[in-house]
Amino acid sequence: xxxxxxxxxxxxxxxxxxxxxxxxxxLLSVLFAGLGQLYNRSYLKGxxxxxxxxxxxxxxxxxxxxxxxxxxTLGTVPKRDHSVFLLVYGILAVLLLxxxxxxxxxxxxxxxxxxxxxxNGWVRPPMSERLRSAYRQSFPYLLTVPGFLLLIFVxxxxxxxxxxxxxxxxxxxxxxxxxxxxxxxFDNFTQLATMPIWNRSFVGVFSWTLVWTLVSTTLQIxxxxxxxLLVNDSRIRFKKLIRTILILPWAVPNFxxxxxxxxxxxxxxxxxxxxxxxxxxxxxxxxLTDPFYTKIALIAIQTxxxxxxxxxxxxxxxxSISKDWFEAADVDGGTRWQKFRHITLPHVLxxxxxxxxxxxxxxFNNFNIIYLFNxxxxxxxxxxxxxxxxxxxWVYKLTFTNNNYSMAAAISLIIGLIVMTFAFFQFRRSRxxxxxxxx
Amino acid sequence: MNARLKSSLEVxxxxxxxxxxxxxxxxxxxxxVGLSFNSGTSxxxxxMFPKDPSLEHYRWLFASPESHxxxxxxxxxxxxxxxxxxxxxxxxxxxxxxxxxxxxxxxxSLYAFLLLQMFPVMMAMVAIYIFLNLIGLLNTLGGxxxxxxxxxxxxxxxxxxxxxxxxxxxxxxxxxxxxxxPLRLFVTILLPLITPILAIVALTNFMMPIFDxxxxxxxxxxxxxxxxxxxLYKFVTEKYANNFTVFAAGAILIALPVxxxxxxxxxxFISGLAAGGTKG
Numbered sequence: 001x002x003x004x005x006x007x008x009x010x011x012x013x014x015x016x017x018x019x020x021x022x023x024x025x026x027l028l029s030v031l032f033a034g035l036g037q038l039y040n041r042s043y044l045k046g047x048x049x050x051x052x053x054x055x056x057x058x059x060x061x062x063x064x065x066x067x068x069x070x071x072x073t074l075g076t077v078p079k080r081d082h083s084v085f086l087l088v089y090g091i092l093a094v095l096l097l098x099x100x101x102x103x104x105x106x107x108x109x110x111x112x113x114x115x116x117x118x119x120n121g122w123v124r125p126p127m128s129e130r131l132r133s134a135y136r137q138s139f140p141y142l143l144t145v146p147g148f149l150l151l152i153f154v155x156x157x158x159x160x161x162x163x164x165x166x167x168x169x170x171x172x173x174x175x176x177x178x179x180x181x182x183x184x185x186f187d188n189f190t191q192l193a194t195m196p197i198w199n200r201s202f203v204g205v206f207s208w209t210l211v212w213t214l215v216s217t218t219l220q221i222x223x224x225x226x227x228x229l230l231v232n233d234s235r236i237r238f239k240k241l242i243r244t245i246l247i248l249p250w251a252v253p254n255f256x257x258x259x260x261x262x263x264x265x266x267x268x269x270x271x272x273x274x275x276x277x278x279x280x281x282x283x284x285x286x287x288l289t290d291p292f293y294t295k296i297a298l299i300a301i302q303t304x305x306x307x308x309x310x311x312x313x314x315x316x317x318x319x320s321i322s323k324d325w326f327e328a329a330d331v332d333g334g335t336r337w338q339k340f341r342h343i344t345l346p347h348v349l350x351x352x353x354x355x356x357x358x359x360x361x362x363x364f365n366n367f368n369i370i371y372l373f374n375x376x377x378x379x380x381x382x383x384x385x386x387x388x389x390x391x392x393x394w395v396y397k398l399t400f401t402n403n404n405y406s407m408a409a410a411i412s413l414i415i416g417l418i419v420m421t422f423a424f425f426q427f428r429r430s431r432x433x434x435x436x437x438x439x
Numbered sequence: 440m441n442a443r444l445k446s447s448l449e450v451x452x453x454x455x456x457x458x459x460x461x462x463x464x465x466x467x468x469x470x471x472v473g474l475s476f477n478s479g480t481s482x483x484x485x486x487m488f489p490k491d492p493s494l495e496h497y498r499w500l501f502a503s504p505e506s507h508x509x510x511x512x513x514x515x516x517x518x519x520x521x522x523x524x525x526x527x528x529x530x531x532x533x534x535x536x537x538x539x540x541x542x543x544x545x546x547x548s549l550y551a552f553l554l555l556q557m558f559p560v561m562m563a564m565v566a567i568y569i570f571l572n573l574i575g576l577l578n579t580l581g582g583x584x585x586x587x588x589x590x591x592x593x594x595x596x597x598x599x600x601x602x603x604x605x606x607x608x609x610x611x612x613x614x615x616x617x618x619x620x621p622l623r624l625f626v627t628i629l630l631p632l633i634t635p636i637l638a639i640v641a642l643t644n645f646m647m648p649i650f651d652x653x654x655x656x657x658x659x660x661x662x663x664x665x666x667x668x669x670x671l672y673k674f675v676t677e678k679y680a681n682n683f684t685v686f687a688a689g690a691i692l693i694a695l696p697v698x699x700x701x702x703x704x705x706x707x708f709i710s711g712l713a714a715g716g717t718k719g
Contacts (some may be wrong), residue, residue, distance in 0.1 A: 368652065
């Protein structure tokens, strides 16, 4: 970015302004934004900064005070102080403060840089020139500000709130405005690990979540790859038609297909029990009332829903593998399996690795299918989690059915950490991240 | 001769597998279509191929004063359209900055985006609810759009940035020499070059509100504010076996256009995703 800045202009004497002290500029802008710029005789900019900081303080001072106090105490008088709103204000105040501090730091840096340049004899270019270069330098910020603000309030703030809830005791029996919520440190996590009602559910749900993720995702990837290879065979005709048919489940809205399946698998009315099982001489299986069969059905349905995307993806990649490789392998007398194992598979996996990882993480949190198919059920006696609940749907139940907000937050924090570490290491190893350019 | 026999056996086996796959794909879909033409609402009495097919459920959706179907359709289109347009504007701006400029916090923001896209929205439901309540956008389509547009940024910014990175910088330099500023360079030269990936961002963000059911079901409370997914879901859950045939009819009317768009654009979609996702 530096190349577009104008070459520094020196005044005629070339001596600069030795009396101009950067330290003073820094000190002044630490005192109040804009003062350093005024010292640098950058009047317009200085005045602008002054006004911005002053108005920030006037507008937000009370809010910041209330927010920070609320974040620390979560309220002191029940019925007057609403702990959850105080927590929200607190987090918003911290975010506001962080944004303000960033601008404050930029202001100090600007004052210092300008002062150093002035001392070294830099002469300020004319106003129009300065405006243009200011525009150029701030351009990337102008581009990103709307996105970042949205992101902060819509994604970062809710996540911070969820994280902080995990360290409180906010639940149905302890909820404002009737009572105050308190910070309880790691109590929720300790309970999750030690109390039998919690840790039995947690272990059960967690292990099913892992099995679910691994089995259903691997099946859909495997089926997608198998079908892509089969259709790609040069002897197969009507390729276009076959591909269109196989992609169909991807094209139908997810929630529609899941609910169709829910009806199909209905124990009494569903076509699976009334028609298909009977063809094979069975008398119907308890698809929605026995956890084992519900799990089988869920995995089958997810495979149905998920394979077309991978099929389409693999088809695209397969067509991009150069024929030369296979010809070389033929010359060497490679078998079909060897060609697949050493040419096709590495090529396909290499090209699609990040997308495959996303498949695993999205199934790990595949709320829709679990919730829409059978509501995580069948219910299990004495547990808040149903027989097929995965972590994320359990969190949903804890939040919206049991109103155990703090425990739900603690579990979702665990989900977040698992997904994050897994994905982060995988991404760092993948090509797209290593090639991220450095300036 | 033996080799030819083996080959044709193989080919027939492949066709057999593909035929089985096709049956598995079609069965549930045809079943739902058949159901929607059954008269009466009982799931038990309905069959895949009704003896006296009727259009009564379709008629009910459009004509009955109790039906909100057209309102839901309209709501969904509003949410989808706005989300799609706003997402493209916001995301392309962010991606352009990431791809072509160095600025304070660039690298760490990129890492942050990568992490943020991992978190399921579910985690933050309660906070989103309280936040929208705070700014008065709860139970409005605007609030829903706001959350969608914000939530898609991390993933799509990476996608578009990856695509932008593949466009040679010599183009930028040439434009700069010709005297165009960063904004004009972006709008007149780079944007046309990245339309394929922007089309994907627009399409996915148009489709997502149609598919999504959990977020609107938390944010929207009144029947006349629902999007299609929530409305149709309520059909089935509120009176289960009673209304499944109506649900099937309503679902088909939404699935059909969506499926057609997808089938029409799928090649385009896949190649763009592969390019943005792996070459980044």
